[in-house]
Amino acid sequence: xxxxxxxxxxxxxxxxxxxxxxxxxxxxxxxxxxxxxxxxxxxxxxxxxxxxxxxxxxxxxxxxxxxxxxxxxxxxxxxxxxxxxxxxxxxxxxxxxxxxxxxxxxxxxxxxxxxxxxxxxxxxxxxxxxxxxxxxxxxxxxxxxxxxxxxxxxxxxxxxxxxxxxxxxxxxxxxxxxxxxxxxxxxxxxxxxxxxxxxxxxxxxxxxxxxxxxxxxxxxxxxxxxxxxxxxxxxxxxxxxxxxxxxxxxxxxxxxxxxxxxxxxxxxxxxxxxxxxxxxxxxxxxxxxxxxxxxxxxxxxxxxxxxxxxxxxxxxxxxxxxxxxxxxxxxxxxx
Amino acid sequence: xxxxxxxxxxxxxxxxxxxxxxxxxxxxxxxxxxxxxxxxxxxxxxxxxxxxxxxxxxxxxxxxxxxxxxxxxxxxxxxxxxxxxxxxxxxxxxxxxxxxxxxxxxxxxxxxxxxxxxxxxxxxxxxxxxxxxxxxxxxxxxxxxxxxxxxxxxxxxxxxxxxxxxxxxxxxxxxxxxxxxxxxxxxxxxxxxxxxxxxxxxxxxxxxxxxxxxxxxxxxxxxxxxxxxxxxxxxxxxxxxxxxxxxxxxxxxxxxxxxxxxxxxxxxxxxxxxxxxxxxxxxxxxxxxxxxxxxxxxxxxxxxxxxxxxxxxxxxxxxxxxxxxxxxxxxxxxx
DNA sequence: GACCTTCATGGAAACGATTCCATCATAGTT
DNA sequence: AACTATGATGGAATCGTTTCCATGAAGGTC
Numbered sequence: 001x002x003x004x005x006x007x008x009x010x011x012x013x014x015x016x017x018x019x020x021x022x023x024x025x026x027x028x029x030x031x032x033x034x035x036x037x038x039x040x041x042x043x044x045x046x047x048x049x050x051x052x053x054x055x056x057x058x059x060x061x062x063x064x065x066x067x068x069x070x071x072x073x074x075x076x077x078x079x080x081x082x083x084x085x086x087x088x089x090x091x092x093x094x095x096x097x098x099x100x101x102x103x104x105x106x107x108x109x110x111x112x113x114x115x116x117x118x119x120x121x122x123x124x125x126x127x128x129x130x131x132x133x134x135x136x137x138x139x140x141x142x143x144x145x146x147x148x149x150x151x152x153x154x155x156x157x158x159x160x161x162x163x164x165x166x167x168x169x170x171x172x173x174x175x176x177x178x179x180x181x182x183x184x185x186x187x188x189x190x191x192x193x194x195x196x197x198x199x200x201x202x203x204x205x206x207x208x209x210x211x212x213x214x215x216x217x218x219x220x221x222x223x224x225x226x227x228x229x230x231x232x233x234x235x236x237x238x239x240x241x242x243x244x245x246x247x248x249x250x251x252x253x254x255x256x257x258x259x260x261x262x263x264x265x266x267x268x269x270x271x272x273x274x275x276x277x278x279x280x281x282x283x284x285x286x287x288x289x290x291x292x293x294x295x296x297x298x299x300x301x302x303x304x305x306x307x308x309x310x311x312x313x314x315x316x317x318x319x320x321x322x323x324x325x326x327x328x329x330x331x332x333x334x335x
Numbered sequence: 336x337x338x339x340x341x342x343x344x345x346x347x348x349x350x351x352x353x354x355x356x357x358x359x360x361x362x363x364x365x366x367x368x369x370x371x372x373x374x375x376x377x378x379x380x381x382x383x384x385x386x387x388x389x390x391x392x393x394x395x396x397x398x399x400x401x402x403x404x405x406x407x408x409x410x411x412x413x414x415x416x417x418x419x420x421x422x423x424x425x426x427x428x429x430x431x432x433x434x435x436x437x438x439x440x441x442x443x444x445x446x447x448x449x450x451x452x453x454x455x456x457x458x459x460x461x462x463x464x465x466x467x468x469x470x471x472x473x474x475x476x477x478x479x480x481x482x483x484x485x486x487x488x489x490x491x492x493x494x495x496x497x498x499x500x501x502x503x504x505x506x507x508x509x510x511x512x513x514x515x516x517x518x519x520x521x522x523x524x525x526x527x528x529x530x531x532x533x534x535x536x537x538x539x540x541x542x543x544x545x546x547x548x549x550x551x552x553x554x555x556x557x558x559x560x561x562x563x564x565x566x567x568x569x570x571x572x573x574x575x576x577x578x579x580x581x582x583x584x585x586x587x588x589x590x591x592x593x594x595x596x597x598x599x600x601x602x603x604x605x606x607x608x609x610x611x612x613x614x615x616x617x618x619x620x621x622x623x624x625x626x627x628x629x630x631x632x633x634x635x636x637x638x639x640x641x642x643x644x645x646x647x648x649x650x651x652x653x654x655x656x657x658x659x660x661x662x663x664x665x666x667x668x669x670x
Numbered sequence: 671g672a673c674c675t676t677c678a679t680g681g682a683a684a685c686g687a688t689t690c691c692a693t694c695a696t697a698g699t700t
Numbered sequence: 701a702a703c704t705a706t707g708a709t710g711g712a713a714t715c716g717t718t719t720c721c722a723t724g725a726a727g728g729t730c
Contacts, residue, residue, distance in 0.1 A: 011687060021710035021711070022710080027688090032689095052453060053454065055687090056391070057686030058687050059391050059715090060391045062687085075416050075423065076417050078411065082411050085411045088436065097452070097455055099433060099434050100435040102420060102424070116430065119387050119389070252613055256616070279614035279617060345716055358680055361718055362718090369678070369679085373679085389716055391715080392716030395684095395687085395717070396685050396719080397685085
């Protein structure tokens with residue numbers, strides 16, 4: 001007695017319903033050659049039975065899943081949310097499923113997630129990497145196609161990346177602040193902010209403003225760490241007049257910390273934040289930001305990883321834009 | 336000549352390296368019985384070869400993937416971001432991969448994504464549903480375990496859900512506003528806001544405040560639709576003195592629209608928003624909100640869907656909390 | 671010593687697709 | 701008419717696991 005409840009309908013069922021062999025069904029369904037008449041019969045049978053090919057069987061045979069994995073530090077961060085949306089929308093149009101993992105900016109968790117993906121025979125990964133170059137060696141050796149988004153581990157130049165133009169973005173921001181008369185400009189960075197930090201220092205140097213390592217602070221990924229870093233910065237260096245925040249969580253922390261210490265924006269301190277977020281306009285004053293095309297980064301990365309011909313591709317660098325709103329003002333005379 | 340580049344290491348390799356049969360290897364690795372001595376040999380061989388069982392083979396044989404799929408309207412929305420984070424963190428501790436899909440609040444896309452998941456033999460789905468009860472019939476008939484999060488399609492009471500206490504949250508907010516003297520209170524809702532809207536009307540009725548259908552507006556999921564709805568509300572009904580926004584995007588739209596029309600908050604109009612977001616404190620005035628445990632909703636839903644015994648479970652309802660900040664004030668005399 | 675139970679073990683059959691290859695019919699060429 | 705080229709077709713192998721089942725050894729009981 002068969003429980004006829006919900007046995008999955010397989011290609012065999014379709015084959016016998018259409019009175020043909022399984023090979024023929026497979027061929028028809030994947031666009032191979034078949035006589036018009038047979039094709040008709042097969043399609044009718046498939047439709048009638050509501051047949052859905054099992055990805056499991058296909059993947060095993062082809063030893064690939066076609067699936068895309070996405071690794072971000074924190075899906076809660078709107079920047080990564082937008083990036084993910086870009087990936088999702090590109091994958092959707094290709095009908096491919098996307099696995100998402102959050103690493104918490106922890107190389108160990110990242111490695112673990114890569115392991116999971118490898119086990120699942122995922123064959124394409126888009127990652128905002130947290131680990132170093134070695135973390136990615138196993139993945140590459142296993143032959144999966146990797147594209148980095150938003151940043152890359154130092155030294156992993158054999159993997160293509162889709163990046164915002166951090167260098168120019170930072171320079172524009174610093175030049176803008178310098179143009180307003182600021183000299184004591186702080187940089188509040190997060191994990192993986194190397195290129196921005198370098199650009200920050202280079203720009204200061206180019207402008208003839210002496211560097212000052214105490215004006216550079218790096219926070220860990222968490223919100224409280226960002227707040228602590230910002231607060232410490234303001235307290236230790238009351239002479240600073242401007243801050244460049246290297247991400248929306250850092251900007252948020254800077255505003256909160258400034259408010260806590262009764263520093264008015266932009267009168268007492270000017271703030272430029274990386275990443276345009278919806279609430280930047282809601283803030284008072286509205287925040288001057290360096291907008292990054294987060295969604296586009298995700299979309300391009302997905303396109304790239306699906307092309308599969310990623311060996312030796314030049315990096316894709318997308319433009320940023322300084323949106324001047326109200327959080328920066330001229331340096332007022334603190335003698 | 337073997338290209339020894341990167342052929343995947345299979346259970347056969349381990350078996351022959353350990354000098355045992357494949358069945359024994361499988362048994363050892365999945366905790367079956369084996370003599371201590373054999374177990375040792377197998378484990379050693381597996382470790383030495385860096386063997387990773389292929390999920391493909393296992394899944395096919397077992398006709399299940401163990402994977403979890405997550406369906407949200409918009410991964411860009413921080414509420415869903417936090418919800419996703421909850422799901423991800425629960426799944427991570429179980430070592431299970433998570434597929435994520437964004438429906439854009441479109442039943443058609445939702446149905447399509449469900450189809451993709453079915454094809455992938457996903458067997459657990461957590462969804463913030465957009466479609467109606469029928470959209471979910473195919474999924475259920477195919478035997479997959481579904482848990483709804485945040486809301487449920489009307490009439491789908493056979494599927495367990497993890498929800499915030501919308502009813503009480505709404506009531507608390509409306510009572511708070513009424514306590515401040517407000518009588519013309521508007522409700523700005525989004526897709527799937529049925530329960531909240533009902534609670535809104537019920538509470539008004541209980542307080543003896545006459546309902547007014549023109550004070551209830553429903554927007555589509557997109558940002559511009561939210562803005563249009565909010566703006567229209569303020570323009571058509573200059574007599575309203577308070578707004579309950581049914582989500583963070585709607586709250587954002589309300590603030591923007593109010594500002595555009597030179598309505599001051601809370602002097603001219605009081606605003607309570609569903610969902611506590613980081614920027615609520617950054618706003619000026621800081622926003623009074625009804626906080627929802629978004630991450631917890633996701634986590635609980637994941638726990639539930641992994642228990643698999645979801646048939647006939649009571650809904651999980653999590654508490655909300657009114658956080659009074661500065662966006663609500665007493666009704667000022669407009670005679 | 672005969673018998674039964676218990677246990678470790680490995681061969682082989684699934685799982686559901688794709689794809690190689692042999693077969694056969696048909697049409698085209700000489 | 702014989703032969704070849706072409707194209708449709710289905711059987712069977714394959715992918716990497718798990719799991720059923722048969723086998724045989726070891727140990728216990730009468």
